[in-house]
Amino acid sequence: MLQQRDYTTSQLDVLEAEAIHIMREVAAEFERPCLLFSGGKDSIVMLRIAEKAFWPAPIPFPLMHIDTGHNFPEVLEFRDRRSEELGARLVVALVQDSIDAGRVAEETGRRASRNRLQTTTLLDAIEDNEFDAVFGGARRDEEKARAKERVFSFRDEFGQWDPKNQRPELWNLYNARIRKGEHIRVFPLSNWTELDIWDYIRREGIEIPSIYFAHTRSVFERDGMLLADSEFVTRGDDEPVFEAVVRYRTVGDLTITGAVQSTAATVEAIIEEIAATRLTERGATRADDRSSEAAMEDRKREGYF
Amino acid sequence: MDILRFATAGSVDDGKSTLIGRLLFDSKAIFEDQLEAVERTSRDRGTEYTDLSLLTDGLRAEREQGITIDVAYRYFATPRRKFIIADTPGHIQYTRNMVTGASTADLAIILIDARKGVLEQSRRHAFLTSLLRVPHLVLAVNKMDLVDYSQERFEEIREEFTSFASKLNVSDLTFIPISALHGDNVVSRSENTPWYQGSSLLHHLENVHIASDRNLVDVRFPVQYVIRPQKATDPAFHDYRGYAGQVAGGVLKPGDEVLHLPSGLATRIASIDTFDGPVEEAFPPMSVTLRLEDDIDISRGDMICRPNNQPQAAQELEAMVCWMTDAVKLAPRSKLTIKHTTRTARALVRDVHYRLDVNTLHRDETATALGLNEIGRVSLRVTHPLFVDEYSRNRLTGGFILVEEGSNTTVGAGMIVDARG
Ligand SMILES: Nc1nc2c(ncn2[C@@H]2O[C@H](COP(=O)(O)OP(=O)(O)OP(=O)(O)O)[C@@H](O)[C@H]2O)c(=O)[nH]1
Ligand SMILES: [Mg+2]
Numbered sequence: 001m002l003q004q005r006d007y008t009t010s011q012l013d014v015l016e017a018e019a020i021h022i023m024r025e026v027a028a029e030f031e032r033p034c035l036l037f038s039g040g041k042d043s044i045v046m047l048r049i050a051e052k053a054f055w056p057a058p059i060p061f062p063l064m065h066i067d068t069g070h071n072f073p074e075v076l077e078f079r080d081r082r083s084e085e086l087g088a089r090l091v092v093a094l095v096q097d098s099i100d101a102g103r104v105a106e107e108t109g110r111r112a113s114r115n116r117l118q119t120t121t122l123l124d125a126i127e128d129n130e131f132d133a134v135f136g137g138a139r140r141d142e143e144k145a146r147a148k149e150r151v152f153s154f155r156d157e158f159g160q161w162d163p164k165n166q167r168p169e170l171w172n173l174y175n176a177r178i179r180k181g182e183h184i185r186v187f188p189l190s191n192w193t194e195l196d197i198w199d200y201i202r203r204e205g206i207e208i209p210s211i212y213f214a215h216t217r218s219v220f221e222r223d224g225m226l227l228a229d230s231e232f233v234t235r236g237d238d239e240p241v242f243e244a245v246v247r248y249r250t251v252g253d254l255t256i257t258g259a260v261q262s263t264a265a266t267v268e269a270i271i272e273e274i275a276a277t278r279l280t281e282r283g284a285t286r287a288d289d290r291s292s293e294a295a296m297e298d299r300k301r302e303g304y305f
Numbered sequence: 306m307d308i309l310r311f312a313t314a315g316s317v318d319d320g321k322s323t324l325i326g327r328l329l330f331d332s333k334a335i336f337e338d339q340l341e342a343v344e345r346t347s348r349d350r351g352t353e354y355t356d357l358s359l360l361t362d363g364l365r366a367e368r369e370q371g372i373t374i375d376v377a378y379r380y381f382a383t384p385r386r387k388f389i390i391a392d393t394p395g396h397i398q399y400t401r402n403m404v405t406g407a408s409t410a411d412l413a414i415i416l417i418d419a420r421k422g423v424l425e426q427s428r429r430h431a432f433l434t435s436l437l438r439v440p441h442l443v444l445a446v447n448k449m450d451l452v453d454y455s456q457e458r459f460e461e462i463r464e465e466f467t468s469f470a471s472k473l474n475v476s477d478l479t480f481i482p483i484s485a486l487h488g489d490n491v492v493s494r495s496e497n498t499p500w501y502q503g504s505s506l507l508h509h510l511e512n513v514h515i516a517s518d519r520n521l522v523d524v525r526f527p528v529q530y531v532i533r534p535q536k537a538t539d540p541a542f543h544d545y546r547g548y549a550g551q552v553a554g555g556v557l558k559p560g561d562e563v564l565h566l567p568s569g570l571a572t573r574i575a576s577i578d579t580f581d582g583p584v585e586e587a588f589p590p591m592s593v594t595l596r597l598e599d600d601i602d603i604s605r606g607d608m609i610c611r612p613n614n615q616p617q618a619a620q621e622l623e624a625m626v627c628w629m630t631d632a633v634k635l636a637p638r639s640k641l642t643i644k645h646t647t648r649t650a651r652a653l654v655r656d657v658h659y660r661l662d663v664n665t666l667h668r669d670e671t672a673t674a675l676g677l678n679e680i681g682r683v684s685l686r687v688t689h690p691l692f693v694d695e696y697s698r699n700r701l702t703g704g705f706i707l708v709e710e711g712s713n714t715t716v717g718a719g720m721i722v723d724a725r726g
Contacts, residue, residue: 009590020551025529051580144363148377163366170409171701177708
């Protein structure tokens with residue numbers, strides 16, 4: 001009988017099964033987990049996996065968004081609607097509050113961004129809510145420092161990651177032991193690639209915010225990237241605004257997330273484009289990773305997502 | 306399309322990271338911005354060629370020292386397969402990271418520098434891959450460009466390694482002469498080695514048969530999480546009680562008679578549920594939720610199996626342990642936390658029987674403890690029964706980790722060779 005069937009499993013099914021397993025481990029072993037939900041495609045997929053992992057029970061942990069205040073309105077609308085549909089509790093931690101409380105200082109000048117400030121807001125929110133496990137949608141294929149990270153990534157009481165001294169991680173046995181004040185960042189989508197995410201969105205028919213699809217937008221060019229013109233960015237005179245048909249490959253803080261020129265208006269068209277692209281998603285669209293060779297590693301050490 | 310997970314292994318500087326860079330580059334899995342960054346760094350350092358190892362050595366310290374410290378995971382796909390690569394460090398100090406990368410691998414590529422031949426670290430890694438039961442092994446004799454693509458040198462190394470491997474549990478061993486730097490026999494067969502009749506490395510990776518590596522015979526379902534939607538708005542789920550987990554062995558079907566451990570009670574599978582609807586069968590690595598016909602008290606850490614095919618319910622374990630810390634030694638009377646499938650218990654080390662010399666595979670029975678990176682056979686007593694199989698029969702129900710209770714870090718990887726009640 002076994003000979004008649006070879007029991008192979010498609011790559012998306014393998015990745016989904018692994019992610020579900022990770023989510024259930026966390027729900028079983030931690031007291032206060034939460035899931036970082038930004039309304040971006042990776043966190044949307046992560047949320048779908050959470051839905052699947054506990055069905056027919058509701059997702060047994062809250063969602064959290066670190067809100068820089070510089071968001072795409074389409075994404076915020078999506079974030080709120082999706083949390084409500086799921087009946088999930090949504091914790092929103094505002095970078096503005098950290099600024100008002102004097103925990104961080106707003107950057108000034110043309111390249112001012114709240115990207116780095118988010119780390120403080122995130123770590124404070126983890127502490128205030130006593131979260132002991134935090135799901136993130138980061139994937140190892142995104143960036144070379146992320147390629148090094150464990151699925152269960154230990155953070156000390158300062159929220160720091162020590163890349164030279166990570167816990168061994170064998171088979172599917174995850175070590176959930178921590179002391180009070182420490183926490184674990186958990187990455188259930190570690191082994192997914194950008195293309196896997198899109199293939200999954202297509203297969204599952206998952207809804208995503210409209211800014212992922214081609215649309216006309218007022219943009220200006222900076223460092224070879226197209227940034228959205230908005231009240232949150234300071235443009236120079238040498239940065240004229242023009243209209244372009246664009247879509248977003250990643251969704252982050254509006255001031256540093258670049259759009260790509262594209263007419264892809266459907267998930268199928270996006271998949272075709274991504275399969276042919278010669279640039280990584282962060283390289284194409286994230287100013288924050290361009291600042292130095294180890295920019296991501298440095299931010300991650302401090303406790304960034 | 307299926308997934309092949311593979312890991313690199315071998316001594317420092319044998320070219321593991323370069324090989325991965327080469328594979329990614331030649332299979333067009335490298336993006337322009339990544340390549341530009343690597344070219345820039347290579348130029349800045351005055352390297353005359355593009356150093357492809359920089360594609361995986363992503364940490365600052367790694368790039369500064371030119372070595373790999375921790376595993377890097379990389380991904381690429383060809384029309385035949387998706388590949389998950391674990392590029393592991395060769396340095397002995399970071400053996401625990403090599404073990405991390407190899408524990409989930411379907412295949413390991415051990416690199417040997419053609420000039421240097423089989424080194425102690427090559428043997429250690431070959432031994433570790435066999436201990437971890439990585440089902441397929443490729444011995445890649447690298448840097449063939451530096452030995453004039455000599456068939457004689459290749460044959461010498463092949464013989465030397467074959468004689469060492471005969472003492473190990475290696476069921477599938479393939480030798481390939483390559484140059485990671487220049488790409489010979491990596492993606493396509495090289496004209497520099499007309500005497501080599503085998504396939505290129507990539508061709509081998511695309512075609513190696515892995516479907517039968519999983520255990521589809523012994524039904525093992527470690528219960529991970531109990532799903533009881535008490536507040537479900539849908540009244541249909543009011544009395545729902547499902548046992549969620551990932552299948553660790555065998556094929557389960559609705560209607561099958563199953564047995565619950567530790568209770569020993571038998572029942573039947575009422576249905577196998579998923580978010581996408583019930584399924585007709587479940588097998589590794591599926592994550593599903595079982596509903597059972599009878600009300601049995603079942604919780605996380607329990608095991609569901611077949612009445613006529615049960616794991617050993619064991620409190621006395623005999624295992625090969627790889628020790629991964631220099632902070633403490635593994636010695637008789639050490640007390641540790643043990644995690645096995647979804648069950649956690651405490652373990653007491655009763656005895657260290659021997660320590661293995663990885664070079665000669667000699668058993669040193671005078672050893673009384675295991676230090677960092679040492680491997681030996683150990684007996685443990687655990688506080689409550691674990692439902693185990695021999696590791697050689699099932700990696701998922703035969704493997705465990707040991708956690709040090711002071712620092713909470715993972716300090717040991719264990720592979721069960723024998724167990725008693
Ligand atoms: N001539 C030649 N040099 C090579 C070849 N493969 C790798 N090298 C060089 O060998 C050196 C070490 O290569 P790496 O790829 O960093 O070695 P590694 O095995 O990853 O080292 P660790 O990860 O630190 O254990 C680099 O200078 C490479 O350029 C080859 O096929 N031919
Ligand atoms: Mg390396």
